[in-house]
Amino acid sequence: xxxxxxxxxxxxxxxxxxxxxxxxxxxxxxxxxxxxxxxxxxxxxxxxxxxxxxxxxxxxxxxxxxxxxxxxxxxxxxxxxxxxxxxxxxxxxxxxxxxxxxxxxxxxxxxxxxxxxxxxxxxxxxxxxxxxxxxxxxxxxxxxxxxxxxxxxxxxxxxxxxxxxxxxxxxxxxxxxxxxxxxxxxxxxxxxxx
Amino acid sequence: xxxxxxxxxxxxxxxxxxxxxxxxxxxxxxxxxxxxxxxxxxxxxxxxxxxxxxxxxxxxxxxxxxxxxxxxxxxxxxxxxxxxxxxxxxxxxxxxxxxxxxxxxxxxxxxxxxxxxxxxxxxxxxxxxxxxxxxxxxxxxxxxxxxxxxxxxxxxxxxxxxxxxxxxxxxxxxxxxxxxxxxxxxxxxxxxxx
Numbered sequence: 001x002x003x004x005x006x007x008x009x010x011x012x013x014x015x016x017x018x019x020x021x022x023x024x025x026x027x028x029x030x031x032x033x034x035x036x037x038x039x040x041x042x043x044x045x046x047x048x049x050x051x052x053x054x055x056x057x058x059x060x061x062x063x064x065x066x067x068x069x070x071x072x073x074x075x076x077x078x079x080x081x082x083x084x085x086x087x088x089x090x091x092x093x094x095x096x097x098x099x100x101x102x103x104x105x106x107x108x109x110x111x112x113x114x115x116x117x118x119x120x121x122x123x124x125x126x127x128x129x130x131x132x133x134x135x136x137x138x139x140x141x142x143x144x145x146x147x148x149x150x151x152x153x154x155x156x157x158x159x160x161x162x163x164x165x166x167x168x169x170x171x172x173x174x175x176x177x178x179x180x181x182x183x184x185x186x187x188x189x190x191x192x193x194x
Numbered sequence: 195x196x197x198x199x200x201x202x203x204x205x206x207x208x209x210x211x212x213x214x215x216x217x218x219x220x221x222x223x224x225x226x227x228x229x230x231x232x233x234x235x236x237x238x239x240x241x242x243x244x245x246x247x248x249x250x251x252x253x254x255x256x257x258x259x260x261x262x263x264x265x266x267x268x269x270x271x272x273x274x275x276x277x278x279x280x281x282x283x284x285x286x287x288x289x290x291x292x293x294x295x296x297x298x299x300x301x302x303x304x305x306x307x308x309x310x311x312x313x314x315x316x317x318x319x320x321x322x323x324x325x326x327x328x329x330x331x332x333x334x335x336x337x338x339x340x341x342x343x344x345x346x347x348x349x350x351x352x353x354x355x356x357x358x359x360x361x362x363x364x365x366x367x368x369x370x371x372x373x374x375x376x377x378x379x380x381x382x383x384x385x386x387x388x
Contacts, residue, residue: 043320044320047284047324048242048243048282048324049242049282049283049284049285049323049324049325050284052282052283052340053282053283053284053290053294054293054294056339056340056341057337057338057339057340058252058282058334058338058339058340059337059338069284069320069322070289070320071287071289071290071293088242088243088246088247088252088282089243089246089247090241090243090244090246090247090263091243093265095264095265096247096265099248099265100247100248126237126238126263126264128263129243130241130242130243131243140252140334140338142336143251143253144251144252144253144334145250145251145252146246146250146251146252147250
């Protein structure tokens with residue numbers, strides 16, 4: 001059954017080794033930030049630096065693994081119908097909107113939506129790592145200059161993951177204007193038995 | 195006074211706000227991995243994801259800042275005579291040599307040299323983030339494919355940092371063959387008063 005994450009919110013849930021997670025861009029042009037923790041020891045978590053090192057790529061898609069800070073595989077990407085994800089940029093946070101959007105007011109953020117939903121698992125704000133940003137379209141040139149462009153994903157594009165260990169998953173419908181082509185949409189997800 | 199970090203080892207020390215740190219490639223073609231923690235609360239630490247987000251660049255050099263997981267500036271790069279550093283890849287660890295070098299034997303690593311030297315500050319192995327890899331020459335193509343090439347740094351090339359807060363610094367002379375053109379050399383560093 002497909003669950004919906006409302007616009008600019010998030011969820012957290014457990015996923016057992018061998019189970020699959022399908023993250024679906026229901027309407028298109030919507031990013032979903034995902035963080036992963038070892039269910040049995042939350043000090044082990046997803047690591048962008050370990051993943052890019054072992055996968056030898058900035059871009060992570062079908063066939064690649066997401067690795068932990070302890071150099072272990074957490075997820076395999078079984079399928080990716082859109083093919084563009086980001087693993088460079090930290091989740092949008094209150095400071096993102098203050099510093100980069102020059103907005104002093106309250107603004108929902110993936111950072112807040114991750115740490116508030118992960119609190120029942122004793123995961124604190126400082127524990128939130130750089131997320132795997134599903135459908136996020138961050139372009140880079142040969143000098144390394146980064147540009148956040150609207151996602152290339154169309155309605156019902158999805159990424160299908162397979163858990164390589166027992167996991168806690170934090171997942172959002174991203175809250176940042178620039179990352180989502182200016183509109184906030186829901187994200188769908190479905191847990192499939194192994 | 196210039197201190198030397200022996201080949202394949204590391205150090206840790208404190209640096210006060212306003213003090214400057216000069217990291218010197220004494221012989222050339224040698225990488226130095228650097229991690230940073232808030233001296234007064236070590237749960238605040240250097241973040242590759244926050245740095246690339248706020249600096250809008252994969253490549254970090256003169257004029258850029260290194261940011262923390264709490265979206266605060268930790269260091270400013272005042273000068274960089276070589277101009278190529280890496281902030282994508284995690285520090286080499288025992289698993290790097292097992293998985294990527296197919297070497298089952300003990301091998302020194304930046305990860306070990308960081309966490310053993312940072313232990314007196316109550317920083318544990320799981321606390322080590324992706325390091326800022328000074329002089330490391332990681333090339334990427336337009337598809338995001340990564341290649342670790344010998345550093346472009348010549349003897350006495352340096353990066354000069356200015357602390358933006360009171361810091362604990364972990365610093366290595368990197369232990370990985372591919373990152374250092376096949377030979378292990380010392381790294382120099384000097385703390386200059388603000």
